[in-house]
Amino acid sequence: MTAILGLNLNHPDASAALILDGKVVAAAAEERFGQRIKHDPSFPQHAIQAVLASGGISAKDLDFISVARDPSRNRAAQVSYVLRNPISGGMAAMEHMRRARVDLGIGDMVAEATGHAPDAVKARIVNVEHHLSHIASSYYCSPFEGLTAGFSYDGSGDFTSMMAARCEGTQIEVVDRVHLPSSLGFFYTACCQFIGFDGFGEEYKVMGLAPYGTDAYVGEMRELVQTRPDGWFKLTDGYFGMHRGGEGGAMDENHRIDMLRLFTDKWTGRFGAPRQRGEAMTQRDKDIARSCQIRFEEVALHCFKRLHDLVPTSQVAYAGGCALNGVMNARLLRETPFQQTYMQPASSDDGLCVGAGLWTWHNVAGGRERFHMTHAYWGPSHADDAMRRAAESAQCPMRELSSGNVPKAVAALLHAGLVVGWYQGRSEWGPRALGNRSILADPTRTNMKDVINAKIKRRESFRPFAPSVLQPAVSTYFEQDVFSPFMMHVVKLRPEWREKLPAITHVDGTGRLQSIARDTNPLYYELIESFGQLSGIPIVLNTSFNENEPIVDTPEQAMSCFLRTGLDAICLGRYLVVKGEHAALLPDA
Secondary structure, three states: OOEEEEEEOOOOOOEEEEEEOOEEEEEEEHHHOOOOOOOOOOOOHHHHHHHHHHHOOOHHHOOEEEEOOOOOOOHHHHHHHHHHOHHHHHHHHHHHHHHHHHHOOHHHHHHHHOOOOOOOOOOEEEEOOHHHHHHHHHHOOOOOOOOEEEEEEEEEEOOEEEEEEEEEOOEEEEEEEEEOOOOHHHHHHHHHHHOOOOOOOOHHHHHHHHHHOOOOOHHHHHHHEEEOOOOOEEEOOOOEOOOOOOOOOOEOOOOOEOOOOOEOOHHHHHHOOOOOOOOOOOHHHHHHHHHHHHHHHHHHHHHHHHHHHHOOOOEEEEEOHHHHOHHHHHHHHHHOOOOEEEOOOOOOHHHHHHHHHHHHHHHOOOOOOOOOOOOOOOOOOOOHHHHHHHHHHOOOOEEEOOHHHHHHHHHHHHHOOOOEEEEOOOOOOOOOOOOOEEEEEOOOOOOHHHHHHHHHHOOOOOOOOEEEEEHHHHHHHEOOOOOOOOOOEEEEEOHHHHOOOOOOOOOOOEEEEEEEOOOOOHHHHHHHHHHHHHHOOOEEEEEEOOOOOOOOOOHHHHHHHHHHOOOOEEEEOOEEEEOHHHHHHOOOO
16 A cells, blocks of 8 residues: 655645545645634644544555645746845745755654654655646546646745646646746735735635626736736736745734735825725725736636647646636636636645645556546544534534434425534535535525624625535526536526525626535435425525634534524534524424
8 A cells, every 4th residue: 555645834724635545535724623723824733633544544654745845846937036136035035945944854743743753754755846736636636538738826836826737647747837926826816915805815805896896997907917929927017026035824913824915015006005904895996806807817718728729638627726716717618628627626725735645646656546536525524422412512402313314304494594504424625615514594585695694604795605506407597507516616697596596696696606416425415405395496505614714623613603603503414403493493303
């Protein structure tokens, strides 16, 4: 047996994955454990412990530890940048060297995290370049065998912001890169920061806000990010302030990742003063969000069309933080030659650990057998006894159901208008709740979006909720019949259904679709099917099981969220608990 531990560390979204004989058996992000800080950059000791426990092996059994970073790559581009920018470039180089020094002690750190002596872990350390890890995470998990285009784009990693590759069989051949300081991810984050979303990983708020704005600033955005027919993209000098040094993953006093400001003072002359967090949202801010999203899509389309010129095929596997832009993902299928796409569920930096591990399996360990990731449930599970104890601890009305009655019982509560916490099986891998750690509700109720935002999620009112729909019914309700098991595509609902599904229909008539196949999550499929039998519509509102925190991991965390928020009910495995005022709705066992 070949055992590989993949790691993303010393970087936001720290994570670990275990690959045994080329198959992913477990993957988890550190944010779900320990301090439970979103995008936690800490050494992923709890994630390492969790994936090793899931695989039933010890750290001493590891053959390889794969790290999704290679400080030796792109040296010429780094040197050139330092020579052009001696102060900021020098600070960035110092940070780069600090991270490289940390890599030297990874084996000992894994040993310490798992309770072993420093020299007990004999695994060989393998460094895999950041964007190569992204592409590997998607391509090696895809069903594609023939010629496939590989692509990665995000803020930065190993001094690169974008990578294009030619993939076939077990081989990934890099065909081009975009080096810093040009970065489409940094462009989007700069816009995000300018309109007051200055926390790490808040770019999805810009995508949600964009439909409320106009394209008033799209001309300016086209000046900030330029494209060329014979190239990729370039950021205009003077407007972006990245790579000024600073410790990667540093936390502020509120346990948030300390973000460097990516827009310069030149923005003020073009757009006015930046919005401060907490200030009222103005039409200007909405217009900037819309114009930013438009330009992002234009540049991304340019890149994917150029990618197809370099790798002429109908198949593309891609990843990186920018790959979480569901509006662009749906547009790619409509407007590029790529007709078959694949993204694994953790396309941002938490997924790097899977890519590094699978790249090592194929390119260092010599593995030939490919792995196809068809579902997202690679996190920890918890025993029936643990769920029963958590349910009993609430001291609320409760029923222990037979396994076969769980979907129908919960569907009945949803149809009655209750908001239900749904906690089942292994947790999802990636940032989305995909039917095992979800909050569910009836999407046909006009007030449901406001109820959930006010009573449970306590978040901005403009942010939409996602529909989970049975795969065979997608074309009935949505204009684009796309299979999106990992909630990666934002598509338009058919006009005749928008008013009938107000809780999951965004202001522009779209929804962030999750299509459910029976064989990948039978229990969730049966729940939605049962709800469809009651309501006539096989769709439920699905949002993550949390309240301004990482998605719940343990039954105790799920029960705590239920008790402190306006959730009406919770189903932990077979145990159904409701608040006292809903006791009459509990079914017979």
